[in-house]
Amino acid sequence: xxxxxxxxxxxxxxxxxxxxxxxxxxxxxxxxxxxxxxxxxxxxxxxxxxxxxxxxxxxxxxxxxxxxxxxxxxxxxxxxxxxxxxxxxxxxxxxxxxxxxxxxxxxxxxxxxxxxxxxxxxxxxxxxxxxxxxxxxxxxxxxxxxxxxxxx
Numbered sequence: 001x002x003x004x005x006x007x008x009x010x011x012x013x014x015x016x017x018x019x020x021x022x023x024x025x026x027x028x029x030x031x032x033x034x035x036x037x038x039x040x041x042x043x044x045x046x047x048x049x050x051x052x053x054x055x056x057x058x059x060x061x062x063x064x065x066x067x068x069x070x071x072x073x074x075x076x077x078x079x080x081x082x083x084x085x086x087x088x089x090x091x092x093x094x095x096x097x098x099x100x101x102x103x104x105x106x107x108x109x110x111x112x113x114x115x116x117x118x119x120x121x122x123x124x125x126x127x128x129x130x131x132x133x134x135x136x137x138x139x140x141x142x143x144x145x146x147x148x149x150x151x152x
Contacts, residue, residue: 009044024049093118 009023023044027035032048039046097116104110121129 009025012022012024014022025035036046036048100116104116105112119129119133
């Protein structure tokens, strides 16, 4: 085998993080074993490329099928997660309503006929809305119990 086969290696542009590169060259099939041995002497790992179109098409079809299955499962998991999150939010709102009822009736002694509402103010308007609600809705004898809640 002539030694001129190594300088004729053409880069494919494929390189990994460690700096290993992929090259390609062409040789006659009867010389393939000699070329692989010569490359090994130069410290180059070489493998013969075997083109098998039916096998390639089968792998491509399997890849398309796997992508579709992956996408279907991802959509299913997203839907299940969304449904469970919505159920958790509903449960959390029920707990907040029960807490407001218990605190209002048992802690502060408010009559059992009262309204619980959910207010979602724009960012930065929380304090203004809280003061306006306190001045508008607070009963005079319970005004000291109202105000900003402080969690420890």
